[in-house]
Amino acid sequence: MSVDERFFQRIGAETLEEIATHTGAKLVGPAGTLCEGIASSQTAGAGELCFHEGDAAGAASVSTNAAGCFVTEEAAAHLPDGVAALICKWPRLCHAEAAARLVALRGWETGAPLIAASAAIHETARIAPGAVIGDDAAIGEFATIGANAVIGPGVQIGRHTQVAAGASVICALIGDHVSIGAGARIGEPGFGTMAGPEGAESAPQFGRVIIQDHARIGSNTCIDRGAFDDTVIGERTKIDNLCQVAHNVITGRSVVIAAFGGISGSVTLGDGAMLGGRVGVADHVKVGNGSSLAASAGVFRDVPDGETWGGTPAKPIRQWMRETAWLQKQVSPSKKGK
Amino acid sequence: MSVDERFFQRIGAETLEEIATHTGAKLVGPAGTLCEGIASSQTAGAGELCFHEGDAAGAASVSTNAAGCFVTEEAAAHLPDGVAALICKWPRLCHAEAAARLVALRGWETGAPLIAASAAIHETARIAPGAVIGDDAAIGEFATIGANAVIGPGVQIGRHTQVAAGASVICALIGDHVSIGAGARIGEPGFGTMAGPEGAESAPQFGRVIIQDHARIGSNTCIDRGAFDDTVIGERTKIDNLCQVAHNVITGRSVVIAAFGGISGSVTLGDGAMLGGRVGVADHVKVGNGSSLAASAGVFRDVPDGETWGGTPAKPIRQWMRETAWLQKQVSPSKKGK
Amino acid sequence: MSVDERFFQRIGAETLEEIATHTGAKLVGPAGTLCEGIASSQTAGAGELCFHEGDAAGAASVSTNAAGCFVTEEAAAHLPDGVAALICKWPRLCHAEAAARLVALRGWETGAPLIAASAAIHETARIAPGAVIGDDAAIGEFATIGANAVIGPGVQIGRHTQVAAGASVICALIGDHVSIGAGARIGEPGFGTMAGPEGAESAPQFGRVIIQDHARIGSNTCIDRGAFDDTVIGERTKIDNLCQVAHNVITGRSVVIAAFGGISGSVTLGDGAMLGGRVGVADHVKVGNGSSLAASAGVFRDVPDGETWGGTPAKPIRQWMRETAWLQKQVSPSKKGK
Known part of the structure; x- marks a missing residue:
């Protein structure tokens, strides 16, 4: 996917050279x-640059439309015809x-x-004091x-959607009847860290957040x-306070995430999944x-x-409970008398 | 308890029909x-609507003063005389x-x-730039x-109380010498999720927060x-950054909660309770x-x-430590030689 | 260290009496x-007050330059000559x-x-609407x-440094090319709780935060x-969203801390340390x-x-994994048939 020009502006054009x-x-x-x-290696189109890291042979799956692809020496040979190697x-x-x-x-100057004068704010919308609204934003009925x-x-903020005090929303399309909590x-940008010659570097992030209708995002949640x-929050998904939803997560409909939920990058949560407090889900896991x-x-x-799972590392909850009970029994003082 | 009209305004009146x-x-x-x-089923008075869910027979304990109560077919028969069934x-x-x-x-228009012109701000109070203060709020000496x-x-913000940068306070009565951290x-509103025909719905929240004198709330805590x-934070209770205190929690005096403390709905924490970092307490538990x-x-x-407890699920700390040590001993490499 | 007068102003002088x-x-x-x-007991200089708590004999190590030191009766006898006992x-x-x-x-009046008119804002810096900048702050190129x-x-905000929407920065010196996330x-002030005759009291905090070049601080992180x-975040250290870094923590270069990392007071994290999601490190620990x-x-x-460690309490990860696997094996249903 190319960058969405509502959020990222093109500031120049350069030849491959x-x-x-x-x-x-x-x-x-x-x-x-x-x-x-620029774009990802899967989606780069004409005039777009991408990169490939990891398994050299995997460079073969780079989009054939990409103008050029940054690759290592080993991977360059695997690039599809027509994609320039950088x-x-x-x-x-x-x-x-x-x-x-x-x-x-x-951003803002x-x-x-x-x-902003160019923001499209519906006449029935209410804008509280101190709120900042950027160029070309749209606020619904x-x-x-x-x-x-x-x-x-x-x-874009949909109809009947509420954004509470001190919250911030960028690079996002928000549906109708959504509630976004204070702060x-x-x-x-997601937490992408990449290696460089000087040490850790932050990988820039070019995607968006999509929040579907009737979703609820708690206070100070990120x-x-x-x-x-895109990171996508499905319809009627309800997220408590102080949760972290990382880049490229996809949640289904009516997912419930209690406080301190931590959903790592590229996780998928199925429709109706229920996450208790302080649940962490590792990268790329599917629930x-x-x-x-x-x-x-x-x-x-x-x-x-x-299924219902619990524990760390998580497993079916009956197994976790059995382990917990068994361990307690081995060590409990009452066992000594037996 | 009826809603506090300082925070919730009446916008209409309708007949039961x-x-x-x-x-x-x-x-x-x-x-x-x-x-x-509107009110809860325990406290609804004249002209107020409540609801009852769960055990049908429990509808018998609905406040006899309620004008009407939303109930299921089964529960309706158990309502006290004089309470209309919806x-x-x-x-x-x-x-x-x-x-x-x-x-x-x-809110704000x-x-x-x-x-707001109607806010009562003591002449000795200091209001930093960009702060927003709503109608009829009161800021103490x-x-x-x-x-x-x-x-x-x-x-209401008490005397000598400090609200740091970027924090937000609504539906709340704050005592004297309180410190509320940045953000x-x-x-x-608390995280109440209820079922509906379309999927998950957010239950509206009509209560308040009461923070007593000398309490301390950390940065980005909710x-x-x-x-x-009411949710009540007792006198001299000290709460670190990034904690979550859910609806209807009651803390005693001089409770200490370290970072990432998660106190679920309707929990009670006794006077002087000490919670280490990242402690979670499940709904309705009493500490x-x-x-x-x-x-x-x-x-x-x-x-x-x-008592001192630890582990997940938590138990007396000696038992937890014994289990941890015993398990380690069973599996440690040095055991192989035995 | 004396207080930094860029952040704390002297408001009076009093005799020991x-x-x-x-x-x-x-x-x-x-x-x-x-x-x-005022200063800490190790660093107090001429005209400065400090305190000593804990082991009475330890009062002997109070800075000999301190004007006076608050101590208990028992500890007073151990103070160095020339330091007045309070x-x-x-x-x-x-x-x-x-x-x-x-x-x-x-603060602000x-x-x-x-x-503020006295803020030094470089002409190439961009200040978005609603931002508040205090007296004598400096914003770099x-x-x-x-x-x-x-x-x-x-x-002080360095060159090419970005502070995102709704964030707040006080008592801090921020390097170049730093990214500070939204909120x-x-x-x-750190979470210092001290005992007093009335119950818990918050200990005031007089230090600073130093964030070195190319560091990255996530959204809603504290x-x-x-x-x-000082609390020091080392060069190129990358911190995810919703992390807590307590007072006097020192991180090295290129440290990576994933979401919900909780680094307690006075912890040291070595160069290149990698902390997965929701890692907690107790007071004074060295990683x-x-x-x-x-x-x-x-x-x-x-x-x-x-080394690589895991579990709670954490231990070398192989030991933790062995314990986890062994426990599961003892209790798994398939074992019953043996």
Whole structure:
């Protein structure tokens, strides 16, 4: 997916040769191809740059439409025909550097008004004092924007949706009848850390957050935007306070997540999944439809539909309870008399 | 308890017949009784609507003063004489729909000033730039309201109390010498999820937060208002950053809660209870006076006065430590030689 | 270390005799010595007051330059020559009372402008609407201050550093190319609770936060200032959302802390340490260079360089995994058939 120009503006265009020069990559491909945007390796289209890291042979699955792909020496040979190779030691880092020359997150200039003139605010919406609304944002019928809340450029807020005091929403499309709690942080960059020659680097994040109708996001909860694609909160999903939903998470309908829920990157939560307090789900795990996770569970592998799991590492709850009870029995003082 | 009109305004009055029509409930009772407010089933008074869910026979304990009570068919027969039955499949959901026609959370209109003219701000109080103070709020002697903080309509802030930058306080009465940390969220709706024909629904929350003198609330900590009654933070209770205190929690005096403490709905914490970091306490649990909970404890049942518990599920700490040590011994490499 | 006058202003000076009178302490020493500031017992210099609690003999290590030291009766005899004793039952509490007469956190007066005239804002910096910037703060080249963010008096923000929407930064020196997430709380007082005759009291906090170049702080994360000294976030350290970093923590270079990381007071994290989600580290623990802590680990003792630990209480991960596997095997249903 290309970046959504409501949230990221194109700030330049460079030829592959210029890109190679600026990033220090070695170009194998047509020097003059003009690059205007960036994308993930799966979705890059004409004029877009992507990167591939990891298994060298995997470079074969890079989108054939990509203008160029940052890759290591070994991976370059596997790129599809027609995709220029930008060979370097740190593909993701070079891609980030190139991206910074082509696209930029939209923000505010010094002296901008609290409410941008270009924002489309329905006459029935209520905007509390101190709220900031960016360029081209749209606020729907009967929506409420709380005191000192911040709505970023291009953000869409649906009808009857409430954004409470001090919350911030950027890079996001919010449905109807949604409730976003005080201090919630929607659309901030996810936690992507990449290696570079100087040490840890933050990987830039170009995706969005989509929150569907009737969802509820608690106070001070964070929902990060996708790395390149979307983080999606499904219809009627209800999230308590102080939860963390990382980049590229997808939740189904009517999912319930209690306080301190931590949903790592690219996790999928099925329809009607119920997560007790302080449940953590590791990267890329799939939690099935109608599954329940007991409070404090730490989930490191997929949970089948309809099952109830608990413990850390999480397992079917009966097994966890049996283990807990058995262990207690081995060690309990009353056992000594036997 | 009726709603506190400092925080919730009455927006209409309807007869039982009108209520029944709008919610689709079947009325068994006097059609013309005027309803002006809502309350819990224990406390509903004249002109107030409540609901009863769960055990049908329990409907017998509904307040005899209630004007009407949303109930299921089975429970209706158990209602006390004089309480009109509003029979429906989803009593809490219908009650919420009725409530939305009678009372509304006070907020701000578009164009309202940062500091409401009707707010009573003591001349010795200091109000930092960007702070928003709602209608009829009161700020006491020598109180400090931080930059970009938000004080909702009707909120009372005591003497020498400090509200730090970016915090928000609604539906709350705050005592003297209280410290509310940056980004703390006081008085937001608790996480009540109820079933409805379309899936998960958020249960509206009509209570308050009471914070007593000398309490301390950490940065980005959330204290939700009660569902119908109050959430109470006792005198000198000290709460660290990033804690979650759910609806209807009651803490005693000088309770200490370290970071990431998660106190679920209707929990009671006794005087002087000490909670280490990342302690979770499940719904309705009572923690005794002077009890200690070790860091990371997950508490699922009542803790007697003066005891120290740890582990998940939590148990007396000696038992937990014995189990931990015993398990380690069974599996340690040094055991192989035996 | 004396307080940094960029963040704390001196508001008075009192003689030891006056200090003794106001705090109810018994003075053993020169009545007329003028006190102008406060410090920790290790670092107090001329004209500064400190306190000593705990082991009485330890009072011998109080800085010989201190003007006076609040101590208990037993500890007074151990103070170095030349340090006046201020004898009382609650040394830290009395010190806090004295401190409140000598120094005060700088803040804002009612009616102050959003952007202080004395702030030094580079012409290339961008300041979004609603941002508040205090007296004498400095904002570097190409820095960005987000909508409704708050930068306290005297705070230094480096070049190319970004402070996102709704964040607040006080008592802090921030390097170059740093990213501070939306709603992050930098420099708030740490959670120090001390005993007093009335119950729990909050210990005042006089230190700072130092964030070095290229660090990244996630949304709604809290980094508390030191009690007397500094909390330090090392170069390129990357911290996810909703983390808590307590007073006097020191992190090395390129440390990575995933969401819900809880780093207790005075912890040291070595260069390149990697903390998975929801890792908690207890007070004063040292985590070695290049160590890894598995998600959900609760760390109660020092972790040697380069090791990987997991579990609660945390131990070498192989031991933890063996225990987990062994316990499961003892109790698994398939074992019954054996």
